Amino acid sequence: MTGRDERIRVAVVGTGGIATGSHLPTIQAHRDRVELVAAVDVDPGRVAQFCARADITAGYTDVDEMLAAQRPDLVHVCTPPAEHIGQLESVLAAGSWAWVEKPPCRTLAEFDRITAAEQASGAYAAVVFQHRFGSAGMHAADLIAAGELGRPLLAQCTTTWYRPPAYFTVPWRGSWASEGGGPTMGHGIHQMDLLLTLLGPWEEVTALAGRLDRDVETEDVSLALVRFTNGALASVTNSILSPREESYLRIDLSDATVELTHLYGYRDSDWTYTAAPHVPEQRRQRWRTPTPDVPSSHAAQFPLLLAALRAGTRPPASGAGVRSTLELVTALYQSALTGRSVRRTELVPQNPFYHALHGDTVGWAPARSNA
Template identity: 30%
Template sequence: MSIKTVAIIGCGIGRSHIVEGYLPHPDKFKVVAICDLNEERLKTIGDEFGIERRTTSFEELLADDGIDIIDICTPPGIHKEQVIAALAAGKHVICEKPLTGSLASADEIIAAEKTAKGTLMPIFQYRYGDGVEKAKRIIEAGLAGKFYMGSVETFWRRKPEYYAVPWRGKWATELGGVLVTHALHLHDMLFYLAGPATRVFGRVATRVNEIEVEDCASVSLQMQNGAFVSLSCTLGSQNEISRLRLHFENITFESNHEAYAPGQDPWQIIAANDDVRAKIDAVIADWQPVPLRFNTQMLRFHDYLMGKGPLPVTSADARRALELVTAIYQSSDSGADVALPIGPDSPKYAGWRARTK
């Protein structure tokens, strides 16, 4: 059956999945159930979208053979258990970021996925939009040349009222701060365009809010291709900006500065000369619009399920993003450079809160 039935678990960001990801594709998805512990929220979302089935029981939905996809939009601290349970129930699984709270947990999920009937797709919706996808096509066409240097800025604002939600700002339930729940998007976009990092030096601090987790970070990366990239993050900016600026041999790319949709146009694509500009124009001459965020990610997931394309975001992609987080926390604690990849011998493999000696 081409229309896949979906149960949304958690009706906070889950509402955005419905509006942006499922409603634009009625020939591909049907949200048949919603689950939330807040019954008032269940009623509000159910009434808004005409979803009749509303429950507080996650297990009830796992047992329903009529549900194809479990879409997990719950607080991060329970992602691992819910993902593994949904895979064990034979479901396809979509999971909001962060996928989980340690590399050990990520590897447990990856192991569970290998023997599962269904497929896991982590959420990284910022990858999608005309700007970032044009850059991706141009780089993959070989026009950009050697990557020299880059900067990635996540300058957002979160006030005390944001942290009035009980699970936010705590290690046990949010799993981390700006690196885990905010900047993770932009850092994934960097890897999506420029490949992985090999060395990490970072500092983190809590300077903006009275919370357990970090809300400021400064990081230096050496990429696998030899380039240097700086990452800057804060939740104390007076105006919210998400920005990537990547300097290649033949082209400089700069994203728009829209905090929550940096993948959309306009991106600056600055060519070294007229010849490079002409080649860029030729590569994107047949461009077809790429809808933003969840719209395209869900569409491409459906294509994958129908055998029409690759899985748009993989568990390995999610692990790579979490590996960077692990390295930054380890570097900040130890004051030392950290080499990637990170395996079980890392002092933070099993958990980020363990102090590095």
Template identity: 40%
Template sequence: MPETVAPLTVVRAGILGTGGVARLHAEALAALPGVELVAVSDSSLERAAAFAEQHGEDGRLASVHATLEGMLAEAALDVVHLCTPPSGHADQTIAAVEAGCDVIAEKPPAFSLAELDRMTVAAGAAGRRLAVVFQQRTGSAVAHVKALLDEGAFGAPRVALCHTLWHRGDEYYAVPWRGTWAGEGGGTLLSHGIHQIDLLAHLLGDWSEASGALWRLDRNLETEDLATGTVLFEHPLGAVVASVVSTVLSPREQSIIRLDCDLATIELVHLYGHGHDHWRITPAAGVDEAVAASWALPDDEVASGHGVLLEAVYGARAAGLPMPDVAAEPARALEIVTALYASAGRGAPIAKSALSDVALRGPLETMVRDRRRAPQSS
């Protein structure tokens, strides 16, 4: 008798929004066994068609759809990746989970905590999963450093830097949704700084208070081109005060996390992703050499990125497990960012306990301190 071969079940993925970041999703999907990109959609049908041509797997092209609704109705998807501007994420998530799909949404997950709440409630009600892409949390160095921090190996963390020093000019802001409150939801803090904030919060855990200021020093935007602030974390070993900077005005771009603990300084200096070479652990004077040597990063290096994040999310999905650590707690970074914006609007620190009362966007006209030489209406 011929052997019966069980049919391979392919997980059917679709991408909504085939602009800049979608390529990272398509490449990550192509590397995942048992998962196939079968459909794409973009409000520019031409862009979606070109994307499908570019990312076909084994000669199979993803079908191209003019709308999310059309893609959901016709493509029998299991998972929808939202690579659209954040203004649409809430409604798109709700439509996708109600159509029976899991959702993987790009950061920032939403414009407000209330919107994110609507998304998680809808996913829960539909029995579907919602993952948010904060890929800076991934990679073997983060897992290693977090495990050592959690077990107290570095002593109490005290002081942190969380600096996103990027450069974005006219070309970047020529895309119509960027630089506006309605399209982007915020400026560099929500769009860029949120990555490092998410990573720092992943390492340190709970936070209790944030105070921030928003500045417009040069770019012709509605939103800020510089955000500064302080976040107070409540690590089990004591309070940690973190300085936050996010800007698009730095010609030599760097993303920096620095943590000064009683027994060591931990530094990560990178740009958009990190491997082991981007990390440095410096022991305090007097720390035993053998102890310091035991902190060395492991030989097996996994760099951070979309690939490793999506692998973990799809793996958990296949195994019926809760969201992996790298995709859990999608609200944490948005909470901190919300508090920083609200604090800038109110001119006072915002406690986490008071967060349910604040909106991400405060009185827009006064939130950003416009210190351009010749202020222009934006």
């Protein structure tokens, strides 16, 4: 591993839009601590364009070849979801850490393979769950954990986005095999992860899902009711059919209502606190988010990942905390596709939904080949 006075050697795997638009600027903003040494893409032309833009010369079309030649400390995995598990296992086996785009994998079975790879290598895989790390989100989490806002009672978690039919002409979108699931897995997972960060562990899910308008294998909308360990109840909506797009989170506690309204990322001003009538003004003043205003973004999470890498400690947004979010997603699919409530304790290897989010459910699972 790189010494404390040396820059961390970083590689990027997958050089599409998210790598170019989010990961590269984040890396470049930390040039004093990070050196981008290589990029990988199955498309030689695309990786060449990325390398030219990033001002590097080491472009590859094979992950294992790059790992052997460059031995990076950290690899940003920005490929489609179906590619993640194999690439993460290779990265971790090489002793490199990974930072992978959401969803980190398609199933709990794959996530447990990531955990086994971590244990075998001593390296870690963190997930891009940047909504946890904006200054206002972290402040809200601290207030709730400290009991400053009272007891959590009721929540709404809404991801109502719009993706036109043309969005699904990209070959890997809209199928169970390539994405793992629909907007519940690929879009709403960010807001649901933030909900769990604020409210803690959950116990039971009752859900519905529909394939209402888009020509896809997966759902295009889902609705769920969630019971948390602390007794709070939440409604969750995920959609890619909504012309007026919004990401919305509301938590009603015994002393305050906390609301967040944004789209793909928030600032401090997107959060509001409404006090219950009995709360004195002096206490309300403590709810204000301290400066500076750090938007939820890759740039907000990245320094925390680098600090953990330097210290050799498990980074935030990895391990059990990420698995809890994937468990919620899995239970939502199981409930929606079986028509019954699902408890977290059911999500074991004997459960078909542990291995595929469609759970081999007739009418939702892909048709089996007779070959």
